[in-house]
Amino acid sequence: MSATVLNGLITEIAQGGIKMVDLTETLRPEYPTIQLPEEFKQALPFSAEVISKYDGDGPAWYWQNITLSEHTGTHFDAPCHWVTGKDLPNGSTDTLIVENMIAPVVVIDCSKEVAADKGFILTVEHLQKWEAEHGTIPAGCWVFLRSDWRKVADPDNYTNMQEDGAHSPGPDVAACRWMIEERxxxxxxxxxVGTDAGQAFSFDPPYPHHYFFMGSGKYGLQCMTNLDQLPATGAVIISAPLKILNGSGSPLRVLALVPDRAQEPAQ
Amino acid sequence: MSATVLNGLITEIAQGGIKMVDLTETLRPEYPTIQLPEEFKQALPFSAEVISKYDGDGPAWYWQNITLSEHTGTHFDAPCHWVTGKDLPNGSTDTLIVENMIAPVVVIDCSKEVAADKGFILTVEHLQKWEAEHGTIPAGCWVFLRSDWRKVADPDNYTNMQEDGAHSPGPDVAACRWMIEERxxxxxxxxxVGTDAGQAFSFDPPYPHHYFFMGSGKYGLQCMTNLDQLPATGAVIISAPLKILNGSGSPLRVLALVPDRAQEPAQ
Ligand SMILES: [Mn+2]
Ligand SMILES: [Mn+2]
Structure with missing residues (x-):
């Protein structure tokens, strides 16, 4: 049975019955890295330096040294990233449960709401309205907030920073607790650029996604793209972080497997 | 059908019918990086610097900046890594065909040969003997050389460097051409540490894996571990490199999906 499933996976990918969608932004120097208030130390953006490029430093080969942070570009947040998750088992990138690196996803389309209000806050009411249409969110699955952010954000002010801080979408405290405790x-x-809303510094507690999700041994993924190519239910996410010793997170390639009958529920 | 396959994948992983095996070495400063003759520029080993750890630099969070090369630790070689593949389409980490990031694998167990001779050279004869036992190597699949290198190598001389260069296993010219042209x-x-044998600098052409595989738009994976946990046929490899702009390769998490009826052929 398991061999049949794996054969089916390879065959369906080859024949296009399962479409693969790359949810990853290209790692490049210009892609914005999260900016904290200046009293805190900052994460580095991506940079690359050529070691050799078919030249005197290496006649037949091209390669680069690279510098970045664990939270640069499309990346994964591990539980130990936040103080609430610091002592949990399987909480760093080198101790994660590998079986979680393949999991179903539900996609909450908030693109209209974000187009009307870039600081849109995801609430329990919104999640329950989604469930009324698409069914109960299954345990063990990813919840992705689709914002089409690349289309609505000002490229020169990607985090939408204003005088009173950033305004970008994210869940409120109750929505975070509901996703964890009820689902x-x-x-x-x-x-x-962050899983928490731009204004989440002012929530109680601040940064509720980080506070509650990391504190419950759960994960975050941010700086993704192409969520508009995913169905509401039925897709499967491959998210395998680098195995960094004691890593708090990791840039990674996030891939979605999308069945051709996209509306068929995952379970 | 495709939805059924994806549901089966999630169910079998949850129930243990499909076992996930992590083929990745932990990214850590001590893990050896390939060393070239000193006239060439070198790739950096992995290093990490704490940005904050629940302290004054970031009271609620822990994260690190990291430096490494595209070819440090368990990593992927893209076609543009070698001059023979420099102008091929889909040849860098940001242009790779994503469907290739999930593919079957055949595992050639050379652990006995390597235990007897650390510089063991894989030949066409050896591959044909493997096929006589396990069936024809299918097109589009990975070929992994299992050496159990971690068990046989001297930890203080991991590349097994001798006066006349390194002695580690790898394929000869004819084996490389056969895998590409015939299979x-x-x-x-x-x-x-490298896909080519330690003595491959003296082959004609030198470094035949790099020369022929990169020149044919094909890939390399090295510095893996746990290949002794894979069946000869039937497993599927997930190898999704970072999406580095013009990247020649990338550290990555390599995962294997192993069916419980391991001897059943993949096709
Ligand atoms: Mn993060
Ligand atoms: Mn390499």
Whole structure:
């Protein structure tokens, strides 16, 4: 049976019955890295330096040294990223449960709401309205907030920073607790630079996604793209972080497997 | 059908019918990076610097900046890594065909040969003997050379460097050409620091894996571990490199999906 499933996976990918969608932004120097208030130390953006390029430093080969942070570009947040998750088992990139690196996803389309209000806050009411249409969110699955952020954000002010801080979408405290306590999801993902809303510094507690998800051994994915190519239910996410010793997170390639009958529920 | 396959994948992973095996070495400063003759520029080993750890630099969060090369730790070689593949389409980490990031694998167990001779050279004869026992190597699949290198190598001389250069296993020129021209494989992977044999600088052409595989738009994977946990046929490899702009390769998490009826052929 398991061999049949794996053969089916390879065959369906080859024949296009399962479409693969790359949810990853290209790692490049210009892609914005999260900016904290200046009293805190900052994460580095991506940079690359050529070691050799078919030249005297290496006649037949091209390669680069690279510098970045664990939270640069499309990346994964591990539980130990936040103080609430610091002592949990399987909480760093080198101790994660590998079986969680393949998991179903539900996609909450908030693109209209974000187009009308870039600081849109995801609430329990919104999640329950989604469930009324698409069914109960299954335990162990990713919840992705689709914002189409690349289309609505000002490229020169990608985090939408204003005088009173950033305005970008994210969940409120109750929505975070509901996803964990009522639905036992695997993690929460988005297209913006942080999983928490731009104004989440003012929530109680601040940064509720980080506070509650990391504190429950759950995950985050951010700086993704192409969420508009995913169905509401039925897709499967491959998210395998680098195995960094004691890593708090990791840039990674996030891939979605999308069945051709996209509306068929995952379970 | 495609939805059924994806549901089956999630169910079998949850129930243990499909076992996930992590083929990745932990990214850590001590893990050896390939060393070239000193006239060439070198790739950096992995290093990490704490940005904050629940302290004054970031009271609620822990994260690190990291530096490494595209070819540090368990990593992927893209076609543009070698001059023979420099102008091929889909040849860098940001232009790779994503469908190739999930592919079957055949595992050639050379652990006995390597235990007897650390510089063991894989030949066409050896591959044909493997086929006589396990069936024809299918097109589009990975070929992994299992050496159990971690068990046989001297930890203080991991590349097994001697006066006349390194002695570690790898394929000869004819084996590389045969895998490409007669079997059209996807790539070649191993547990040693390089896909080419330690003595491959003296082959004609030098470094035949790099020369022929990169020049044919095919791939390499190296510095893997746990290949002794894979069946000869029937497993599926997930190898999704970072999406580095013009990247020649990338550290990555390599995962294997192993069916419980391991001896059943993949096709
Ligand atoms: Mn992060
Ligand atoms: Mn390499």
């Amino acid at each position: 036992d999801v695997l993690g929460f993902g988005c297209e913006t | 059209d494989v996807l790539g070649f992977g191993c547990e040693t």
